[in-house]
Each structure stands twice: as C-alpha cells, then as structure tokens.
Amino acid sequence: MKLNESKSRNGLASSIAMICLALAQVNPTLAKQSQAPFNLNAVSKVKWEECGEISNHTLECSRLDVPMDNWNKSSGKSFSIPVIRLQAKNASATGDRHILLNPGGPGGISGEMLNKVIGEEFHLLSFDPRGVNGSIPRASCYPSDDQRAESFRDNPWDLEFEAGEMYTRAENKAKACIDTMGEHGAYLNTPQTAADMNSILNAIGQEKMFYWGFSYGTTLGQTYAQIFPDRVSRLIIDGVSNLNDWYNTFYFDESLVDTDRIFAGFVEECFKAKDACPMNSIKDKSFKSSSELKTYIDDFLKDLEEEPMPVYLSNSNYGSITRRNIVTNGIFSALYRPLAWPGLANNLAALLNGNSTPAYAAYSDSWVAGLLQDETNTFVVQNDNWKTGVGAPAHGIKPIQNYSLSRPETSLLVSKYQGSDVFDRASWSIPTTHEFHPQYHPEFPRFETAEPILVISTTWDPVCPLVSAKKAHNSFQDAGFVEQKSYGHCSISLPSLCTAKHVQRYFNDGVIPDTGATCGVDAEYFPAPGRSSTHILSKEDEELLAALQGLADERIFQSFLR
Ligand SMILES: *[C@@H]1O[C@H](CO)[C@@H](O)[C@H](O)[C@H]1NC(C)=O
Ligand SMILES: *[C@@H]1O[C@H](CO)[C@@H](O)[C@H](O)[C@H]1NC(C)=O
Ligand SMILES: *[C@@H]1O[C@H](CO)[C@@H](O)[C@H](O)[C@H]1NC(C)=O
Ligand SMILES: *[C@@H]1O[C@H](CO)[C@@H](O)[C@H](O)[C@H]1NC(C)=O
Ligand SMILES: *[C@@H]1O[C@H](CO)[C@@H](O)[C@H](O)[C@H]1NC(C)=O
Secondary structure: OOHHHOOOOOOOOOOOOOOOOOOOOOOOOOOOOOOOOOOHHHOOOOOOEEEEEEOOEEEEEEEEEEEOOOOOHHHOOEEEEEEEEEOOOOOOOOOOOEEEEEOOOOOOHHHHHHHHHHOOOOEEEEEOOOEOOOOEOEOOOOOOHHHHHHHHOOOOOOOOOOHHHHHHHHHHHHHHHHHHHHHHHHHOOHHHHHHHHHHHHHHHOOOOEEEEEEOHHHHHHHHHHHHOHHHEEEEEEEOOOOHHHHHHOOOOOHHHOOHHHHHHHHHHHHHHOHHHOHHHOOOOOOOOOHHHHHHHHHHHHHHHHHOOEEEEEEOOEEEEEOHHHHHHHHHHHHHOOHHHHHHHHHHHHHHHOOOOHHHHHHHOHHHHHOOOOOOHHHHHHHHHOOOOOOOOOOOOHHHHHHHHHOOOOOOOOOHHHHHHHHHHHHHOOOOOOOOOOOOOOOOOOOEOOOOOOEEEEEEEOOOOOHHHHHHHHHHEOOOEEEEEEEEOOOHHHOOOHHHHHHHHHHHHHOOOOOOOOEEOOOOOOOOOOOOOOOOOOOHHHHHHHHHHHHHHOOOHHHOOOO
C-alpha cells in the first residue's frame, strides 16, 4: 500500500510479471454473478485515525473487516484489510468525493503525485486488497519469508530439461498453499476484492464508485464494472488486461504480443539519441543503423544463452550472468518504465564492453527473491481462472511440457521463461469459488454501466498491449478511449500533460474524450545531459508536469496487485 517503500521489481519470471493477459478461445457466458445485497445504512462506518501527512495533506488510516465470502456471509469469517486516505484540501466530507486507487497508495510518494494530478476536489483512497501485505490473513504458501525467498532461488525455467522439476515443485506448492491458507485461500479472488471495494464505499458513506486502476487494477476495475454496473460513476482502466483471457483461457499470451516491439523501440530510441545512449559507443564498434545495433545485442544475448558468464568479485560474492537474468530482471523490467532505459543502456553497454559488474549487481536473482512479500498473485491468478479452457492439457509432466513447447513463442525475448506458470496452473487444486463469467466478446451487446468508463493505453505496452485495451473499449457501452503515443506500461509510465487533462476532465465533469483521441508525451527517452525543454509552460502546467514526472519515476507496477 505504501508505494514509496515498494522497491519490488518486475523481473519475476515465471512467477508474477508476465501477465497482464492472454490469448483467447472465447467461451463467454452471459451469466453474471448476482449482486450481493449492499445496504449503505447497515454497515459499520470507518473510524479514521490520523497516520501522517504528505505535503500538507492529512493521511488517515483504518481497518475494515470484510466478509471472507461476500456472497455467503453465513460463515462469519472475514478478512481485515487496511484502508488509507489522503485528504484533499477542497473536497467536501460528503458526496462522491473519494477516488479509489489500485494499485497506488496515498501513503506513498505516488499519493502526493496523484493528488497533484487529480487536484484538490477528491480524496484519494487506497487499500491492501485481501491477501496483500497488511491484510489479515495475508496470502501465503510458506511458513516464513525466508522459505519464500529460498523457494524462489533456483526456480527451474527450462521447459525442455526441467519439466520434471517444474511439475514436482508445482504439485507441492499447490498443497502448501492450501495448508498455509486454509479456508480463506479459496476466497482470494478478484470478484471478492471487487465486492470489498463496495464495503469500503459503504463504510465511508459514498454511493458511487470513482476509480482509477492500473495494470491488474484494470482486471479489478472491469470485474467491478461488470458485477456492479449500477454503481459505476467514473472508472478509469489504464494499461488494460484482457478480461476474457484472464478468466476463461487456460493459458494466455495476448499479454506479450507487443513485448518484442518495445525492446526494438528501446534500441531504436537509443540509436537516435547518439551520444546520450552509451550503447552507441561499444569498443571497436560503429553501428550504422538501429537494426545493426539490435542485431549486435540479439547476438550477444544468444551467445549468453549458450555460454553464461561467471562473475567473481570475492570469495563471498560471485555468481553468473545468464541470458535469463539479463532479460527478465533487466530488460523486461525496464520495458515497463522508459525512465529506466538510460540505466539499462548503461548496464548493457558496460557488459558489452566487458565489464560485467554493474549488470551482475543490478540483475542477479538473489536480491530479486527478497522482494517477494506474499503469494496474492498466485492465489488470485489461479482462483480467478476457470481452468476449463478449451485445449487445457491433461495432468502430468509430459502433456503439460508438450502443451507448453508446442505453443507459439509470442515474445522471442521472454516467452520461454514462462514455462513453470503452466505447471503451476495445472497443479492448482483449489476449486473456483466465484461465479463470475466476464461478458467480453464483440458479438455480444456492449456492457452497460450507469455512466461510461474511460479506457487508457500507451501505444506500446510490454504486458498489457493496446489490442487488449481496444477490446475492453469495445465491450463497454459509450466508453471513452485515449491512446498515449509512447512506450511503457500504463499512461503514467511517462509524463503527458494531455493525458492528465483528459483524466482531470473525466473525473471532474464526466467528459469523455472525442473518438480517436491521442496524446503525445512530454519527455525524452534518452535525454541529453544539460538540455532542457524549450516549451514555455504555465505555472499550473509546470507543476502538473513535475507531478507526472514524479509518478513516472516510481516503480509502481513492479509488483503486481499492489
Ligand atoms: C506492509 O505492511 C507493513 C506492516 O504492516 C508496512 O510497514 C509496510 O509499509 C507495508 N509494505 C507495503 C509495500 O505496503
Ligand atoms: C505546507 O504549509 C506551510 C504553511 O502554509 C508552507 O510554508 C509549506 O511550504 C507547505 N509545504 C508544502 C510541501 O506544500
Ligand atoms: C454458506 O456458508 C455456510 C457456512 O460456511 C455453508 O454451510 C453453506 O453451504 C454456504 N452456502 C452456500 C450457498 O455456499
Ligand atoms: C475549491 O472549491 C471552490 C468551490 O467549488 C472553487 O471555487 C475553488 O477554485 C476551489 N479551490 C481549489 C484550490 O481547488
Ligand atoms: C502435443 O501438443 C499438441 C498441441 O497442443 C497436440 O496436438 C498433441 O496431441 C500433443 N502430443 C502429445 C503426445 O501429447
């Protein structure tokens, strides 16, 4: 919830990151999870306690008990989830004046930045979804954090040679998840979290949903909009996942359709930036085109696959650089966030010039392992999915291995590291407890919400591609759409005054952008040192831009579900 403390990265190959979503064998049904009864007057009110201040805005914290099963409250069991509010200066105490964020905590720097982007008319409200960090219970498959980190180490990834190991690990992990979580484990899913958002609204006495969700937050936002359409007033999904793939297909790879294109974009922008990008000055090399540079890097990665490099610093600090480390912990993670491109280019340039230390320090698995905090991702991804997708493999090592190996490699860069995800899914044995079937298909009438939602996407997103955003846009009646012409995951991965103003007008006045709305960005991929923008901005725009830059600088999406 406190984003400024979340240093998590996205290089968690084959455990977390490579999902926004998926390929589709469409099998939708119109059945909708029946709306659980919510009575605004019958819920306990939230008791806020001041818990800090960010740039003269009061922060308030509270906890809320939500039913373990929102659709069957008779068990009497619950989750306790932390809720935090950043008070806006000019928002009234009553009325629809709170915007729910996921991910994104007003407790962190990003709360301050989002407040500056959204303005003083709305309080910002965030929460740890059931299972995440401060939630009681917290989603876990391990008796201790050390064991979590240990199990991440030496995670097998090679489908061809390690399928047996992947299978046995997945089988054991599935059992350990059940044993560790007990009954609560079956109710860690997105429809339940969507219903929890109503509990939060009820507790603060707000009738209508105002929401801005990024990445996994778009899965949550779309799910909310389809289960509780009558309550939707303003709902933005930004960096969008394919809801049908998420719930209905055994395995998804729409998520990665553009990944390689963004890697190519990284190299193109680097080449264009000349001296501002260190990869243009590799010893004894002179690249005449960006495709020459790209080929050189691709060849290097290919060699690395066959011959990993030992790195020895001292007798207590040594290891290796492998293609997998560099690609998953370095390149893939940076594709999310163009502000990380210069750093990536530096580390790669050093590596290409024979100095492996910076890349080793930055991209080794050992420290990435320590960043995993809980297994919410595992539970939610598996519990949401119906697993009955057409073509799901039979249980067992060989069928799953064959299934995975015979799938097209959507991304030549990273697809091959997703192998163990398939085993995890196949071994998962908690039955699906929700009844939600997304209505998500062009042949169905569009889904109607009380007021139209707004869909935002960058042109080139490494995990939630534009095509998924377009599908979401086409699935919701009267929805608006903004395409931000940039690389990166979610619009806030680079500052764009234009996108921010669409967001402001939508939240404040419900304005839906004109059809075909696009936005540029106010940033460079490889800024030359000492050069500053020649644009003359008003004081308001300057402040807005500074806030957007602050947002883009954060590692918000590097741990999914937060
Ligand atoms: C997780 O919870 C702990 C204690 O409840 C808190 O100190 C920490 O800031 C939280 N971390 C994140 C990333 O929210
Ligand atoms: C907070 O308010 C004080 C007094 O009004 C002011 O001097 C200070 O600059 C403000 N701080 C921030 C970060 O806005
Ligand atoms: C609701 O929960 C109660 C208590 O756990 C259980 O006995 C009952 O079968 C559940 N009802 C449904 C419809 O699942
Ligand atoms: C606060 O709200 C009033 C009335 O809606 C408005 O006139 C004023 O500009 C707002 N001030 C700020 C700082 O947003
Ligand atoms: C391997 O997978 C392919 C594609 O999924 C399938 O057509 C074939 O029958 C499978 N073969 C075996 C031996 O399972």
